[in-house]
Amino acid sequence: MVVFEKPKSLCDVPLHYCPGCTHGIIHRLVAEAIDELGIEGRTVGVAPVGCAVMAYNYFNCDMVEAAHGRAPAVATGIKRADPENIVFSYQGDGDLASIGTAETVHAATRNENITVIFVNNAIYGMTGGQMAPTTLPGQVTQTSPYGRDVKHCGYPVKISEMLSQLDGPEYIERVAVNNVKNVRAAKKAIKKAFQNQIDGKGFSLIEVISSCPTNWGLSPEKALKWLEENMIPYYPLGVYKDRTAEKEAAAQ
């Protein structure tokens, strides 16, 4: 009896991520959702620029590598070309919340029928640990060596809160992958985000609070603890927008 196996939607190749990085977990959750929904053959993924740049080598479905921040626009094109296909983007915080803010906001407000996986670890990983749009106040990075000074460079961008103010998007939820309970909740949210697209409901974004042991300068275990004590209080978990639920509630 098989009790554990690699999702079919993941290629059988070694991942390049650092030890303790949570991208592996999130890749797996996305792949499991695709497997369980039976959509691998009609799914097209869009990889970002950032640590997940080579995600195109890891997902077994068709993949496109987008320019930095442009994944929601590229995904829009792919979806409009083949509306029956399932299209997702997988983006980090620099990609989605800094250089690609416009593409993110407008894909959301169009209620583009795509699924966005937003991995927020409060730092630029690929380039070696610079300040991200989501870096916490006071957090030390290579480009905020004295801690993020909000008077000098402003406050973190809270994407889930921000997008939930729009009338457009169908579903916005923030989850975390720091413990088993949260991973299970993340899986449920990600699967729902794909199911929404299958049902033609529109734009779903799942913000996944994750860790970066390497650039945070912490062990994987301590990084998860730091995430729990610092990131989750600043980025509270939960459903920020669920239009279907809102409609149902209003109908009652």
Next chain:
Amino acid sequence: MSEKVLMKGNEAIAEAAILAGCRHYFGYPITPQTEIAAYMAKKMPKIGGCFLQAESEIAAINMVYGVAGAGKRVMTSSSSPGISLKSEGLSYLAGSDLPAFVVNVQRGGPGLGGIQPSQSDYFQATKGGGHGDYKMIVLAPASVQEMASLTVKGFDLADKYRMTAMILADGTMGQMMEPVSLSAVDVKDYDKPWAVTGTKMQRKHNIVNSLSLVPEELEQLNFARFERYKEVEANEVMYEEYLMDDAELCVVAFGIAARVSKNAINEARKAGVKVGMIRPITLWPFPKAPLLAAADRVRQFISVELNMGQMVEDIELAIRCKKPVTLCNRVGGMIPDPQQVLEAILNADKGGNA
């Protein structure tokens, strides 16, 4: 041929694109090309196509990237400042070997510049614009009919060579109306086994990508791309020769500058001056061979342009500096009038070099 109708150049591009099988248009409003977007907004929903006004030129070109990746004919259009914003996407399209069709109805620059006709994006179009080693096929229409026919041609060339084909027009070409006949196009279907259409669980996954971290591999990709560019240079050069048989002076001009020059050449001929014109229709690939051949017969070349002489460099290279090349130009949205070109021709006839 179908009945001739009067149409604006911008509208002719839009209608021709639809005839060429384009069903996806993404753009952002900018003068003087907005008629293309307006035409598409009206037509696309009625023929099962997609018109989407993007949040920026950057988003528009990336939507183009997505549709092109999915293997479908797609276009965007803009004017000079907007093309600068799209240049990132143009580089990625080249790096991923995707076919796309892009229109630049130029206006004066640099910066925000003006909105009147210009040809000052010649370098940007023919030499790159975006980063990296790449080329685009650059088509320069000089009539509304050519706005249409070169659009059809552009879609075909883009698919054939897996690269971007760009119409480099100017505000005059976009705004003017002339009779145009638009007939049904025999669209050639190109096999696109690389497209991301979903594996249907029947093949290995396709990856559309411009990232290659192994230098040896990236080098080979560049070499292979330039082999294709060589084919384009060998097979796809287009130009028009006007009164060149006995010409002793050769005007080189494209687009509106060629139209103005024709008037001047006709006047000069009346005065007995043997002058002709070579009009590049493809700016890349540049018509090097006919220019080099002409260099043995003519005394001088006169480049007529709506820029500071960007094409002069290509002419000098093409003719290997065998003969002098003089510049007759207006910039900033101004257009040389036939009298100015005539004077340049007469001056050249007297042996003047400036």
Next chain:
Amino acid sequence: MMNQILIAGFGGQGVLFAGKFLANKGLIEDKQVSWLPSYGPEMRGGTANCSVIVGDEPVGSPIVNKPTTLVAMNLPSLKKYENDVVPGGLILVDSSLIAEKVDRDDVRVCYVPATRLANDAGFSTLANMILMGKLLKESDDMSFDHTEDALKKVIPARKMNLLDVNLKALETGYGYAE
């Protein structure tokens, strides 16, 4: 024969429409034609002009720098372009709006109170077409033929009820004698 026509006036006077009418008429008559508007912010209430070329030879430059015919619908347009008209050319002036006279003796000038005629006839927005009627009358190689067909090409389908008044305006101009 190449008619190089420049029509100029305020935005809203129907300068571009009048030009489209001439271009379409030329097309119906198998002539070589081009139409080029001025474009940009001046379209919105400022000065507007358009170049129309109708003739037997292929059109070179679509820009009319030296008009054989100038239609001036306001004073700034007359002042700006009257000296560009070729000797022996024709200038049509809406004399309801332009009190000044043309200061040249080497061109033919027709003063047509087009705006007043249009107001009197109850189609106040069609001074442009009255001037077009006069232009057809005064141009050697133009006629009143095919005017209705040409109008049908330029009047939008939803405004086709205006076909008759446009025709009437053309007739008014065609028949106007100073």
